[in-house]
Amino acid sequence: MRKLSIFALAAALLAFGVVSGAFASGSNEAASAQQQTLVYATTDKVSDMDPASAYDFHTWEIFQNIDQGLLQYKPGTTEIIPGLAESYTVNDKGDVYTFKLRKGLKFSNGDAFNAQAVKWSIDRVMKLNADPAWLVTSFVKSVDVVDDNTVRFNLTGPTSYFPSLVATPTYFPLDPKNYPADKVAKDVSELNGGAIAGLGPYTLSSFKRDEEAVFKANPNYYGPAPKISQIIIRYFADATTMRLALESGEVDLVYKTLNPSDIKDLEANSKFTTNKLSGPYIRYVCFETSESVFKDNRLRQAFAALINRPDINQKVFLGQNSPLYSMIPQGMIYHTDDFKTALGDGNIQLAQKLLTEAGYSKDKPLTFDLWYTPSHYGDTEVNMAEVLKNQLEASGMMKVTLKSAEWATYKEQWNKKQMPVFLLGWYPDYVDPDDYTAAFASTEGSKGMGIYFSNPQWDALFQKEQTSTDPKVREQVFKEVQQKWTVQVPTAPIYQGNLYVFTKPNVKGVNIGPTLIFNYDQLYFSK
Numbered sequence: 001m002r003k004l005s006i007f008a009l010a011a012a013l014l015a016f017g018v019v020s021g022a023f024a025s026g027s028n029e030a031a032s033a034q035q036q037t038l039v040y041a042t043t044d045k046v047s048d049m050d051p052a053s054a055y056d057f058h059t060w061e062i063f064q065n066i067d068q069g070l071l072q073y074k075p076g077t078t079e080i081i082p083g084l085a086e087s088y089t090v091n092d093k094g095d096v097y098t099f100k101l102r103k104g105l106k107f108s109n110g111d112a113f114n115a116q117a118v119k120w121s122i123d124r125v126m127k128l129n130a131d132p133a134w135l136v137t138s139f140v141k142s143v144d145v146v147d148d149n150t151v152r153f154n155l156t157g158p159t160s161y162f163p164s165l166v167a168t169p170t171y172f173p174l175d176p177k178n179y180p181a182d183k184v185a186k187d188v189s190e191l192n193g194g195a196i197a198g199l200g201p202y203t204l205s206s207f208k209r210d211e212e213a214v215f216k217a218n219p220n221y222y223g224p225a226p227k228i229s230q231i232i233i234r235y236f237a238d239a240t241t242m243r244l245a246l247e248s249g250e251v252d253l254v255y256k257t258l259n260p261s262d263i264k265d266l267e268a269n270s271k272f273t274t275n276k277l278s279g280p281y282i283r284y285v286c287f288e289t290s291e292s293v294f295k296d297n298r299l300r301q302a303f304a305a306l307i308n309r310p311d312i313n314q315k316v317f318l319g320q321n322s323p324l325y326s327m328i329p330q331g332m333i334y335h336t337d338d339f340k341t342a343l344g345d346g347n348i349q350l351a352q353k354l355l356t357e358a359g360y361s362k363d364k365p366l367t368f369d370l371w372y373t374p375s376h377y378g379d380t381e382v383n384m385a386e387v388l389k390n391q392l393e394a395s396g397m398m399k400v401t402l403k404s405a406e407w408a409t410y411k412e413q414w415n416k417k418q419m420p421v422f423l424l425g426w427y428p429d430y431v432d433p434d435d436y437t438a439a440f441a442s443t444e445g446s447k448g449m450g451i452y453f454s455n456p457q458w459d460a461l462f463q464k465e466q467t468s469t470d471p472k473v474r475e476q477v478f479k480e481v482q483q484k485w486t487v488q489v490p491t492a493p494i495y496q497g498n499l500y501v502f503t504k505p506n507v508k509g510v511n512i513g514p515t516l517i518f519n520y521d522q523l524y525f526s527k
Contacts, residue, residue, distance in 0.1 A: 036228060036229070036230075036525055037228070037229075037230040037231070037232060038228050038230070038231045038232070038252050038253065038507065038523060038525070039231075039232045039234060039250070039251045039252050039253070040231060040232065040233045040234070040251065040252065040253045040254075040255065041233075041234050041236055041242045041245055041246065041251040041253065041254045041255075042058065042233060042234075042235060042236065042242070042254070042255055042256050042257075043235070043236050043237070043238065043239055043242060043256065043257050043375060043378060043379075044057070044058035044235070044256050044257070044376070045058065045210060045235065045375070045376060045407050046058060046059050046062065046207075046209060046213070047059045047407065047408065047411070048130075048184055048185065048186050048187075049185055049186065049187055049188050049190075049191070049196065049207075050130075050179065050184050050185040050186070051063055051067070051121075051125075051132075051169045051170055051172050051174065052121075052124055052125045052128045052130055052132075052133070052170070052179075052184060053128065053130035053131060053132070053184040053185075053186075054132070054169065055130075055131040055132040055448070056376075056407070057256075057425075057427040057516075058256070060168075060169045060427075061517070061518050062204065062213070063169040063172060063198075063200075064169060064200070064517055064518075064519070065200050065201065065202045065215065065518075065519065065520045065521070066108075066196055066198040066200045066202050066203060066204050066215070066218075067169070067172045067173075067174075067196075067198040067199055067200045068083045068084055068172065068198075068199045068200045069083050069084065069166055069167045069168065069169075069171050069172050069173075070083055070084050070085035070088070070099050070101070070118070070151075070166050070167075070171070070173075071083050071085060071088070071163050071166045071167045072167050073167055073513075073515050073517055075511050075513070075517070075519045075522050076511040076512065076513035076522075077513050077514070077515075078431050078513070078514050078515060080163045080164060080167060083167070084101060084102060084105065084113065084173065084199060085099040085100060085101050085102070086100055086101070086102050087099075087100045088100065088163075090162075093158055094155075094158030094159065094160065094467075094469065095154070095155040095156075095157055095158045095159070096152060096153070096154055096155065097152070097153045097155070097162055097163075097166075098146065098150065098151070098152045098153075099118075099150070099151050099152075099153070099166075100149060100150055101113070101114070101115060101118070101149045101150065101151065102149075102222060103149055105199060105220075105222055106220045107175045107178070107197040107198065107199055107220065108196075108197050108198050108199070108203045108218045108219075108220050108221075109175065109178065109193060109195070109197040110220065111175050111177055111178070111197060113173065113175075113199060114148045114149065115145045115146065115147065115148055115149060115150055115151040116145055116148070116176070117173045117174065117175060117176055118143065118145075118151045118173045119143045119144070119145050119151060120174070120176045120181075121171075121172070121173045121174045121176075122136060122140065122143045122153075122171065123143065124174070124179070124181060125137075125170055125171075126140070127182075128182075128183070128184055130184055131411070131415075131448040132168075132169075132170040132429075132448065133170070133448070134439070134442075134444045134445050134447075134448055135165060135168055135170045135171070135429060135430075136165075136170060136171065137444065138156070138438070138442070138444050138445070138466075139155055139156060139159050139162060139165060139466075140153055140154070140155060140156070141154045141155060141156050142154045153166075157463070157466070157467040158467045158468075158469070159466055159467065160468070160469045161430060161432045161434065164430035164431060164432060165429075165430050167430070168429050168430055170429075172199075173199065174197075175197040177192060177197075178191055178192050178193060178196070178197040179191060179192075187209070188204070188207050198218065199218075199220075199221070200218060200221065201217065201218055201221045201223060201224075201225075201226045201520070201521040202215040202216065202217060202218055202226060202231065202520060202521070203215065203216055203217075203218045210235050211234075211235055212232060212233065212234055212235065213232070213233040213235075214230065214231075214232050214233075215230065215231040215232070215233075215520065216229065216230050217229045217230075223521075224521070226520065226521035226523075227509065227521065227522075227523060227524035228520075228523050228524060228525065231520050231523070234251060237375070238375075238379055239257060239258045239259045239262060239378055239379045240259070240262070240379075242254055242258065243258060243259075243262045243266070246266075246272070246502060249504075252503060252504050252507050253501065253502070253503045253504075253507055253510075253523075254501070254502045254503075255499070255500075255501045255502075255518070256378070256499065257377060257378030257379075257380075258378070258500065258502075259378070259379055259380060260316070260317050260318040260320055260380065261318070263318075263320060263500050264318060264320075266500075266502050267500075271505070272502045272503065272504065272505070273502070273503045273504070273505055273507070273510075274500065274501075274502060275500065275501040275502070275503070275510045275512070276498055276499075276500055277498060277499040277500065277501065277512050277516065278498050279329075279499070279513075279514045279515075279516050280329040280331075280332060280427070280428050280431070280436075280496075280514065280516070281329075281425065281426070281427055281496065281497045281498075281499055281516060282324055282327070282329055282425065282426050282436070282493060282494075282495070282496050282497070283324075283377075283384075283423070283424070283425045283426075283493075283494045283495050283496075283497060284324075284327065284423075284424060284425075284426070284491045284492060284493045284494055285303070285304075285307075285388075285421060285422070285423055285424075285491060285492045285494065286414070286421065286422055286423075286424050286440070286449060286450060286451050286490070286491050287300050287303075287420070287421050287451065287489065287490060287491065287492075288414075288417050288419060288420050288421070288450060288451065288452060289446075289451055289452055289453045289490055290417070290452035290453075290454075291417055291452075292368075292417070292420035292421075293366070293368055293420055294368075294420050294421055296358055297487065297488050297489060298354045298355075298357055298358045299354070299355070299358055299366060300488070300489035300490075300492070301343065301350075301354050301486070301487070301489050302350075302351040302352075302354040302355050302358075302366075302395075302398075303351075303392065303398075303421065303489075303492065304339065304343050304486070304489050304492035305343040305344060305347040305348075305350045305351040305354070306346060306347065306348065306351045306391050306392050306394070306395055306398075307345065307346070307388065307391060307492060307494060308345045308346035308391050309323030309324065309325075309345050309494060309495060310323050310345060311345075311346065311387065311391065312384060312387050312388065312391075312494060312495065313495055315383075315387050316380050316383045316384045316387055317380065317495070317497075320497075320498055321495040321496060321497045321498060322495060322496045322497075322498075323345070323494075323495055323496075324493040324494060324495050324496040325337040325338065325339035325340040325341075325493060326338060326339060326482050326485070326493055327436045327437055327440065327482075327485065327491060327493050328433045328436045328437065328478065328482065329436065329496050330496055332431075332433055332436075333433060333471075333475075334433045334474065334475050334478035334479065334482075335433075336479060336482045336483075338482045338483055338485065338486050339485075339486055339492070339493060342483075342486035342487075343486055346391060346394070348394060348395050351395045351397070352395055352396075352397055355395065355397045355398070356397075360397050361397060362396045362397055365396075365397050365398055365399045366397060366398045366399070367398075367399040367400075367401075368398075368399075368400065368401070368420050368421060369400075369401045369402075369403045369419070369420060369421075370385060370388065370389060370392075370400050370401070370402055370403070370421050370422070370423075371402075371403050371404065371405065371410070371413070371419040371421065371422035371423070372384070372385040372402065372403075372404050372422065372423045373404060373405060373406060373407050373410040373423070374404045374406065375406065375407070376406075376407040376410070377423075377425055381423070382402075382404070384423070384494075385402050385404075385423065386402065388423075389402055403419075410422070413450075414449070414450025415450060417450065417452065419450065422450070424449070425497075426439075427516050428515060428516065431514065431515055433474075433478050434462070434465060434466060437462070437478065437481055437482075437485075438462040438466070440453070440490055440491050441453050441455075441458055441462075441481075441485070441488075441490045441491075442458065442459055442462045443455075443459055446490060451490050451491065453488070453490040455488070458481070458484070458488075461477050461480060461481055462477075462481075464477050465477040465478065499512075499516070505526075506525050506526045506527075507523065507525060507526075508523070508524050508525070508526050509522040509523040509524050510522075510523065
């Protein structure tokens, strides 16, 4: 077998800029702050405390700090580097990956880490088949224990970006003694020992849902000790209160999600450091395509044609984001602007034509509920929903009722097909266009997103790009998929967002790159 260079494909995937701002380094500055506590504020929420089920950005962020994959991203980059595995090989066909694990590692509770734990964890993800399971089941056929320190993944077919998949939390090894084998652990109270046993640089020492999470340095971590020994996340109900906490000195760092006016003011305030993150964060609307009124793709096309992206960006976000015309983000390989050329922005004439063909009129408008979640994406969400409602009703042939639900209920409702159309956001699972397409429009992936889109031709296209190592083949597939997307419209892109981290001047090391992974162990206090 040939030795695989560490995922050379990833280096060409993105052309995004990295974080702006000063990132001073130096052990002398960090050394004085070994025992200090950093307080981090967010309006985000935690979902299930289980990598087999968690499928949201903030909960993944937590697992990326208290646990680790066999491979990981080098902080601030798209480069895949060794994690719990010190090396790996792949067969000539590209469908068998064999990982050599680091020896002598222990979970934070002292239990030994080995190949059996890796196999148990992957088998569990496949058995429970929760929302993110497709990241495993679409690619992995089986896992074999070769010996205590060697594990083999047998894939359903060649997958050139499999190393990037292995770096996602869904693949993170769990302690079999810690997690239940036959059910999802919704909270830490459902775990043996009442705490998560992880392999990352931090442990989650205390957790009060929607209030506070306390992280302490993991004494069993094999890598360098974190520069800050304790980090506390405080959860805020709204952006305004969170901003006031930063300005009053109660918190050291604020991340996700401030109001656009807060961002504008804080950027101009010399008392704080601004870290602007430009990357593959996108927002879009999903349609339930199997049973709802939107099973007619003409109605989905009409909806998409009425979205006026520049108008939303200016009215809701003060121009701080970018209109998006593909599910593949700008700056990522294979991106095209097909929604702009095929459907346009606020194209009332086209929408009216499509609605008329489907049997609707001004006297008989298309009536439906548009759902949003009020806090998960920040206080601007209700404003975006209202602006979108006005744009849709400007056609004179749609009547929209806005409805909302908090995140946990929201997820349940899309799984139960209770929302015909709903707003969502996406951060990369793995840095590849496949993650922005197959996740929503393959038969397997779309189920977990509440879209339930299924088309054998599309599945064949995804299979083709997933198993090809030829960039020209993949480019042609994604070109075709993006063109087809404007006709079938399982989702409609709205904007590509910038994220902002504001800190006190003495907080350094906010090294968040194109993957948008926030490694807490990179943070430190300057003198």
